[in-house]
Amino acid sequence: MAYSDKVVDHFNNPRNMGSFNKDEEGVGTGMVGAPECGDVMKLQIKVQNDRIVDAKFKTFGCGSAIASSSLATEWLKGKTLEEAERIKNTDIVQELNLPPVKIHCSVLAEDAIKAALADYQKKAGSKTGTGSTGTGSVQ
Amino acid sequence: MNQHSPSSGARNVQMARSMCWHCQSEVAGEYFCERCVKVQPVSKETDYFTCLGLPRRLTIDPSVLEAKYYERSRAFHPDFYLNKTEAEQAISLDNAATLNTAYRTLRDPVQRAEYLLDLEAGSVKTIRTSPPADLFEEILNLQDTLDAYRAGDHSSETGRQLRARLEAEREALERRQAEMEGELQRLFVEWDALQDRGEADSQARIERDRLLKRMREILSNRTYVKNIVNDLVATIG
Numbered sequence: 001m002a003y004s005d006k007v008v009d010h011f012n013n014p015r016n017m018g019s020f021n022k023d024e025e026g027v028g029t030g031m032v033g034a035p036e037c038g039d040v041m042k043l044q045i046k047v048q049n050d051r052i053v054d055a056k057f058k059t060f061g062c063g064s065a066i067a068s069s070s071l072a073t074e075w076l077k078g079k080t081l082e083e084a085e086r087i088k089n090t091d092i093v094q095e096l097n098l099p100p101v102k103i104h105c106s107v108l109a110e111d112a113i114k115a116a117l118a119d120y121q122k123k124a125g126s127k128t129g130t131g132s133t134g135t136g137s138v139q
Numbered sequence: 140m141n142q143h144s145p146s147s148g149a150r151n152v153q154m155a156r157s158m159c160w161h162c163q164s165e166v167a168g169e170y171f172c173e174r175c176v177k178v179q180p181v182s183k184e185t186d187y188f189t190c191l192g193l194p195r196r197l198t199i200d201p202s203v204l205e206a207k208y209y210e211r212s213r214a215f216h217p218d219f220y221l222n223k224t225e226a227e228q229a230i231s232l233d234n235a236a237t238l239n240t241a242y243r244t245l246r247d248p249v250q251r252a253e254y255l256l257d258l259e260a261g262s263v264k265t266i267r268t269s270p271p272a273d274l275f276e277e278i279l280n281l282q283d284t285l286d287a288y289r290a291g292d293h294s295s296e297t298g299r300q301l302r303a304r305l306e307a308e309r310e311a312l313e314r315r316q317a318e319m320e321g322e323l324q325r326l327f328v329e330w331d332a333l334q335d336r337g338e339a340d341s342q343a344r345i346e347r348d349r350l351l352k353r354m355r356e357i358l359s360n361r362t363y364v365k366n367i368v369n370d371l372v373a374t375i376g
Contacts (some may be wrong), residue, residue: 035359038366040275042194058279060367 004097005065015074020044020057023049028120030112039065043077043112045076045084047120053075058110061087063073064102068109076113082119087113160226170214170234178215178223180230186258187241196334197255197327199245208242237320249361252323252354255330260351268356272361278367281308285374302375312364319361324361 002005003011010048019042046107048055055073059066071092076084083132092106157165159172161180167173170179181190189197191207213219215234220227244250288301330350333343 031270031275033270033275033359033363035268035355035362038362040278040363042275042279058282060278060282 002134003067006071006096007067007098010070011063014057014066014070016054016056016070016077017058019058020054020056021048026120028116028118028123030106030115030117030119032087032111032115034061034065036104037061039108040107041065041069041112043069043072043109043116045116045120047124048080050081050122052079052081060110061101062105064096064098064105065108067096068098068105069094069112072109073114081117084113084117109134148367160230166351174304178227178230178234181234181237183239187244187319190237191245194292194333194334195255195258196331197248197252198324198331199248199251201246204242204245208238211238215286220253229364248320248323248327249358252327252358255301256351256355259347260355268359271356271360274360274363277362282370284308289374306376307369309368309375311333312368312371316364317363319357319364323354323357326350326357330354 010036020027020029022044024046028045028047031041032043033040039057041061042058044056045052055076057069057073059069072087073088075091079087089103089106089110092109093103096106098106100103142177159166159177161177162172162175164174166179168182169179170181181212186195191204191211193204193207212235215231215238216230217232217235220231223231244254282302284305289296291298292300293299293302297328333346333350336343341349
């Protein structure tokens with residue numbers, strides 16, 4: 001099976017690889033794994049005023065998993081939390097031209113986004129001074 | 140052609156699997172019709188344990204498994220059907236293939252447990268376990284060390300230090316993998332004991348779910364650890 005050009009590009013030049021300090025204010029961390037194949041993905045967002053100003057990832061897995069998370073961080077940057085919530089794994093499949101056997105990699109990336117958003121909301125909620133009005137839909 | 144006529148063979152076979160595909164008498168034997176002695180297809184719904192004539196238990200004596208496998212192989216092997224009709228050859232081939240898959244799956248304790256979890260709890264996804272964040276963090280950090288080692292000069296002082304660190308990590312992870320497999324074996328015993336008691340009260344159900352969930356957790360974590368160990372072995376040999 002050959003990888004699409006876009007997957008190869010993300011694999012060779014991963015965007016936003018690295019990590020933030022997870023205890024830093026405004027940082028949400030999503031840590032997910034795929035027990036079927038053993039892939040591990042960490043995706044982090046940095047949020048200011050309900051907008052994602054930066055995103056980073058680290059992925060241990062196949063080329064498609066790396067590409068999916070790399071693409072996800074690219075898409076996340078500049079999005080509001082609500083917009084980020086709407087990113088679907090099918091968008092990633094389409095953009096990267098993932099074959100059916102690699103769809104689970106995009107699912108993993110979507111799960112990582114959701115987990116990072118949830119972690120951010122949890123951290124923001126536990127702080128008393130909730131400056132923003134409402135935190136969008138948590139769906 | 141009237142599909143609903145009672146003599147329509149193919150349809151009847153589907154409706155009543157205990158009916159011989161050939162002579163349509165009731166099949167009393169396990170794989171062969173007692174009346175016409177034709178081989179009978181192993182149903183697709185037959186689980187691998189049943190297929191090999193074993194109870195649905197996780198602790199399996201390898202010699203018993205092997206004996207059952209050979210016994211059934213002798214019944215199904217396509218070589219013994221060379222002079223038979225095409226239909227019988229096709230059935231024997233299908234049966235032999237199913238039997239081989241069943242044997243391969245049950246022979247390996249990890250695959251056996253994965254298979255049982257599938258049978259008992261549907262797909263993997265239905266058992267929700269929380270991801271082991273510490274283990275993930277460890278794997279990702281280790282991957283950084285691996286990258287640094289791969290990119291650097293192996294004969295330099297830093298290279299040697301990195302290698303020593305990776306070797307220590309590899310040993311620790313292999314120990315952990317062995318521990319996980321040990322716990323899995325203990326869970327096998329607990330699972331089998333629960334099945335043998337055959338209770339159906341709420342407490343037995345809670346215990347059943349706990350065992351399935353714990354097995355799922357260990358199998359998942361083992362996959363993560365195994366992956367990074369493979370990577371370590373491939374890099375430092």
